Amino acid sequence: MDLIWILIIGGLIGWLSGNLIGRDVPGGIAGNIVAGFVGSWLGTELLGARGPVIGGFYVVPSIVGAILALLIFFAIARGDGRRR
Numbered sequence: 001m002d003l004i005w006i007l008i009i010g011g012l013i014g015w016l017s018g019n020l021i022g023r024d025v026p027g028g029i030a031g032n033i034v035a036g037f038v039g040s041w042l043g044t045e046l047l048g049a050r051g052p053v054i055g056g057f058y059v060v061p062s063i064v065g066a067i068l069a070l071l072i073f074f075a076i077a078r079g080d081g082r083r084r
Helices: 002-021 028-047 059-078
Strands: none
Touching (some): 002 059, 028 059
8 A cells, every 4th residue: 555655656756747837748648757766866865854754755845856856857848859
């Protein structure tokens, strides 16, 4: 049951972060979960363990980290891998 709860919270963090920057996270539900996990790790590393904890995620650092991770991803993906 804990795994399901962690996946749900990670997905919600990824979904919320995508909505805050106005872009859809690629990969649907799985993409949202990955964005939530990466964001949680990145945000906690940058901001530390602060704020409320839900399902093992520090909510504020996780959302900030997921936004940063998505902005980096979209900046890299915008180039489509083509170099001139």
